Amino acid sequence: MAKIEILIPAMGEGITEATITQFLKKVGDFVEEEDSIMEIATDKVDSEIPAPQAGKIVKFLFNEGDTPQVGDVVAILATEGEDTASEEIKENPKQEIQKPTPEDFAPVLLESIAPQISNKTDDGNFISPLVRNIAQTENIDANELKQISGSGEAGRITKKDILSYLNDKKSQGVKLASSTPTISPINSGATTPASEHKSYEGENVEIIEMDRMRKLIAQYMLKSKQVSPHVTSFIDVDVTGLVNWRNKVKDEFLKKENQKLTFTPIFVEAVTSALKDYPMVNVSVDGDRIIRKKYINIGMATALPSGNLIVPVIKAADELNLVGITTKVNDLADRARINKLQPDEIKGSTFTITNLGAFGSTTGTPIINQPEVAILAVGAIKKKPAVIETPHGDTIGIRQIMVLSLSYDHRVVDGALGGMFLKRIAENLENFDIKRTI
Known part of the structure; x- marks a missing residue:
């Protein structure tokens, strides 16, 4: 065997x-x-x-x-x-023992005098073997390494980051990080380490250590606010026709497609259509360059049972019909909640939607999911009195109203573009074809 x-x-x-x-x-x-x-x-x-x-x-x-x-x-x-x-099992069956050369001793000697770097920082970020090797070669200890601002996923330090740091350090002839006060990523600028925070002394409190995912979320949110100047615009949307249509077809949809029809796939479809009309929202920023994506991948923020948040991605959303989007939304959401997503399924989004209405919130100001430049928050749908325009004059009626809020990166999305894009999403929802068949 x-x-x-x-x-x-x-x-x-x-x-x-x-x-x-x-x-x-x-x-x-x-x-x-x-x-x-x-x-x-x-x-x-x-x-x-x-x-x-x-x-x-x-x-x-x-x-x-x-x-x-x-x-x-x-x-x-x-x-x-x-x-x-x-039978003995060798751990490295392909590795052959070779006679060492003088050059082979150099890394061994270096390792004996260089500081040892853990494979993760104190706040839970992983440090790649390549970065650790460079740090040890350049005699950078763990305290100095954690001061380097990472540009990778969730603030992870990349090869480019550490090499850039070394260039700056050599050009200035000083130990940059050691002269920088320690800043906690959680308290946004406070120079007192969290372990020395004393405001809760003497109070009846419970100290809860952040888990790995919560630490990553905290770092990611802070970095997004530091990178992107956020602006948020709001718009009221009358979705009465859309709500009535969904109520009418949801049972038939479930029977025919074996999928539960929520509002999320409809929101994804409306956003995808708007991104086609305003492609300069479907971009990211790289230094002084704007990278326009010719594909549309929609991230959908999903709350987990642990209280944490994850953003699975609907790839090529512009190539899917409503049934296809619904199937993808339900599958990703279900597997996200039981921790069965693959790493590739939470990467590559070009625009994100977060549904605040699922928890009863009317509106909010979401934080951009880097490296995207905009995020849409969908508020709860509420029955409200509204002015209804008719050929015979205005009347007051009860309508299904929701608030959409769009946060966008003012470096590349100005108020005009952000406003027009948000209005187009609203129009797509208000003008939804209530005669649409499934």
Whole structure:
């Protein structure tokens, strides 16, 4: 019977490593096919590695907290019935022992005198092996490293960031980070470390440590406000026709398509259409360059049972009809809530929608999902008295009204563009075809 190598799987473009957060099985355990063996985490999402087939776990090649690369063998599985004691399993079967050269000793000596860098910062951000190697080579310790502002996912330090820091440091001849006061990412500028905050002393309080995802969200939100000058515009939308249409067809839709029809797919469709009309909202900023995306990927902010937030992405939303969007929305939302999303499914959005109305809020001022330049918040639909214009004069009636709020990056989206784009979304919803068939 064969021995099976269990690998770190490919998890989407740009993701090269994952941290093993927890083993779910032990060496010697028998597992069934698709049983989860371990939990892994990238800087965006947690996931699990399942057994490719039934068998016995023979060996783990990494420890909890290690960060193997995509494609690395992390465990060995022997199919049931194999005598695993009779054969030694090598951790690196392809590695051959070679006679060392003088050059081989250089990195060993360097490592012995260079500061050791953990694979993650104190606030939970992962540090890639490449960045750690550069830091150790340049004698940058962990305290100095954490002062470098990262431009990667959720503030992660990239190769470009650390090399830029080193260039600045060498040109100025000073240790830049060491002279910078420590700033907590949570209290937005307070120079007192959180561990020295004393305002709660003597009070009846509970101290709750942020989990990894909440730390990432906190860093991400703060960075977005620091990067983008936010402006928010609001508009009232009469969605009476849309509400009546959905109420009329939702049962038939469920029976015919086996999908629950919520308002979210309709909002996605309206936004997608507006982005086609105003493509300069479907952009990102790279320095002094504006990157216009010729594809439309819609992120939908989704609340998790833990109280955290994640943004799964509807890829190529402009190529889907309402049934296709509905199917995608329901699938992503359902799997997000049980932590079954793949890393690639929360990357690449070009515009994000957040539904504040799901929790009863009428409106709000959402924070832009970087590197996008705008985000739409959808408020609760409420029955309100409204002026109704008719050929015979104005009357007062009860209408289904909602408020849309659009936050946008004033570096590239001015009030005119933001206002026209928001108005077009409102028009798409108000002029929804109530005779539409499914």
